[in-house]
Amino acid sequence: MGEREVLVVDGATLDCTDVALVADREVVVEVSPEAERRAGAAWRLVADLSATREIYGRTTGVGANRDLTIGPHEGPEHGRRLLRSHAGGTGELLPARTLRAMLLIRLNQLAAGGSGAHPRLLAALAAALTAGAVPQVHRTGSIGTGDLTVLAETALTLSGERPWVVGGLPPVPLDTSDALAFMSSNAATLAEAVLATLELDRLLRASHVVAALSYVVLGGSPEAYASPVHQARPHPGQVRCAAELRRLLGMSGIPQRGRRIQDPYGLRAFPQVQGPALDAVAYLRRVLTIEINAVTENPMVSLAAGDVFHHAHFHTAYVAVALDQARATIHHVAELSAARLGDLVEPSFTGLPAFLASGPPGSSGVMILEYVSHDALAALRQAALPVTLGTAVVSRGVEDHASFSTQAARQAAQVARAYRQVLACELVAAVRALRMRPADLMDLPVRDAFALADAVLDPDLSDRPLSADLSAAGALLDRLAEF
Missing domain, CATH: 1.10.275.10 (Fumarase/aspartase (N-terminal domain))
Structure with missing residues (x-):
C-alpha cells in the first residue's frame, strides 16, 4: 500500500x-x-x-x-x-x-x-x-x-x-x-455545492466532445465557430466554447463551406448557449472558493481588532444566486443536446436511416433515446427552477430572510445527474451514426474521443435494450472531459 x-x-x-x-x-x-x-x-x-x-x-x-x-x-x-x-x-x-x-x-x-x-x-x-x-x-x-x-x-x-x-x-x-x-x-451546503459544481464543470467540458462528434455526423458548418464571428461578440465562455470546437475538429484559417448554408440551432448556436453556462459555473466556483476559506461565524472573533463583531456572514445569498444562475444555464445547454439528438435520428440531416436503425424495415434503432433524453430534461427543468424567489421568516420574526442556498445546492446535484443522462443519449446516438457511416477524422482530438467511445460502447446495431449503453456512456463522460 x-x-x-x-x-x-x-x-x-x-x-x-x-x-x-x-x-x-x-x-x-x-x-x-x-x-x-x-x-x-x-x-x-x-x-x-x-x-x-x-x-x-x-x-x-x-x-x-x-x-x-x-x-x-x-x-x-x-x-x-x-x-x-x-x-x-x-x-x-x-x-x-x-x-x-x-x-x-x-x-x-x-x-x-x-x-x-x-x-x-x-x-x-x-x-x-x-x-x-x-x-x-x-x-x-x-x-x-x-x-x-x-x-x-x-x-x-x-x-x-x-x-x-x-x-x-x-x-x-x-x-x-x-x-x-x-x-x-454553511459547511454542508457548501460541500454539496462544491461537489455538484465540479461535476457540472466536467460535464460541460465533456459536452464539447459530444457536440463535436454530432457535428461530424451532421456535417456541420465551420462558419458558426470561426474566430471573426466570436471576436465580434467576445463573451469569455462563448469564445472558449468556439475555440474548443475548433481545436477538437481541427478548424483553422478561413472556414470551409458546410453541407447547409445554416445549421440547426443545436450546432449553430452551441457557443452562444454553452458560453453562459461556462461563465456561470466559473463564477460559481469563484464564489465557493471564497466561501470555503471565509470567516463566517457569528459572532466573529477578530484578532487584528482584538474584538468580537456581530454580523450576517451566515447568509449565503451569493451562493444561492450563483447556483440559480448555473442551473438555469445548464438547462439551456441540455436542451441543445436533446435538439442535436433529434437531428441525429433525422435522415434529412444525416443521410442515414431514420432513428439510425439497422435491420428489417420498421426497426426502431435508437428511437427510444429521445424519450429518455426528454424525460431527463424534464427532471432537469424542474431542478433548474430558482430558489431565490422564496424566503422565510423564522425565530419570532427576528430572522426575516433566507437564501435557500441549501436547496439550490441539492438541486444542482439533481441537475448534474439529469444532464449526464441527456448527454449520454446524444453520445450513444453519435457513436452509432459514426459506426454506420465512418468519417475521416484524421489526426484530431475528436478521433481519439471516438476511438475511446467506440471501444467502450456495444457495437451491436440491432434492435436491443440500450440501458447498458446509456450507463456506459454516462460513465465515459468523465474521461471525455479530459480531451
Whole structure:
C-alpha cells in the first residue's frame, strides 16, 4: 500500500479540487501550526471578552432569545443545550462523500481563526478525516442561513452523544464557547455545492466532445465557430466554447463551406448557449472558493481588532444566486443536446436511416433515446427552477430572510445527474451514426474521443435494450472531459 496524500489545512488556501480529493479518497489531513496558533488566540480572546461584555450565543440565548442573559454558573451546559435543541434534522442521511467534504470545509473555516472555538475541535476534525470516520447526520433542516441541524448533529457526534456511521473518535469535550461557534457555518451546503459544481464543470467540458462528434455526423458548418464571428461578440465562455470546437475538429484559417448554408440551432448556436453556462459555473466556483476559506461565524472573533463583531456572514445569498444562475444555464445547454439528438435520428440531416436503425424495415434503432433524453430534461427543468424567489421568516420574526442556498445546492446535484443522462443519449446516438457511416477524422482530438467511445460502447446495431449503453456512456463522460 502506497503512502497516502497529505493535505495541510491553513484556513486560507483550500480549493474546490481539494474538497473533492478528500471527499473521494483517503487523505491524511493536518492543520498548519499557524492555524492552530490563530485558533488558540481567538479562543482565549473570546473567553476574556465574554467576562466583560455580552456575546451572542455565549453569554446570551440565540435567535429571538438573544436578549436573554446566560449566567456564568451555566458553564458548558448552555452549549450542550444549544446543540441538543438544534440537532433536529430529519429525512435521509447525508452520504459519506458529502460529509467528508463538509468536515474538511468546516475544519478550514475554523482554521481561519474567527470562531473562537477551542483548538481541540480542529484537531478532532482532522483526526476524523484522516481516520475516515463519518458521522450520522440528517439532510433536512437548513434554509441557507447556517446548517444548524447538520452541524449540531456533527458536534454531538464528536462529543460522544451520537453514533458514527463509519469509524469513530474518542469523545471531544465541548464547552459553551464551542456550541454556536461550531454550528455557525454553511459547511454542508457548501460541500454539496462544491461537489455538484465540479461535476457540472466536467460535464460541460465533456459536452464539447459530444457536440463535436454530432457535428461530424451532421456535417456541420465551420462558419458558426470561426474566430471573426466570436471576436465580434467576445463573451469569455462563448469564445472558449468556439475555440474548443475548433481545436477538437481541427478548424483553422478561413472556414470551409458546410453541407447547409445554416445549421440547426443545436450546432449553430452551441457557443452562444454553452458560453453562459461556462461563465456561470466559473463564477460559481469563484464564489465557493471564497466561501470555503471565509470567516463566517457569528459572532466573529477578530484578532487584528482584538474584538468580537456581530454580523450576517451566515447568509449565503451569493451562493444561492450563483447556483440559480448555473442551473438555469445548464438547462439551456441540455436542451441543445436533446435538439442535436433529434437531428441525429433525422435522415434529412444525416443521410442515414431514420432513428439510425439497422435491420428489417420498421426497426426502431435508437428511437427510444429521445424519450429518455426528454424525460431527463424534464427532471432537469424542474431542478433548474430558482430558489431565490422564496424566503422565510423564522425565530419570532427576528430572522426575516433566507437564501435557500441549501436547496439550490441539492438541486444542482439533481441537475448534474439529469444532464449526464441527456448527454449520454446524444453520445450513444453519435457513436452509432459514426459506426454506420465512418468519417475521416484524421489526426484530431475528436478521433481519439471516438476511438475511446467506440471501444467502450456495444457495437451491436440491432434492435436491443440500450440501458447498458446509456450507463456506459454516462460513465465515459468523465474521461471525455479530459480531451
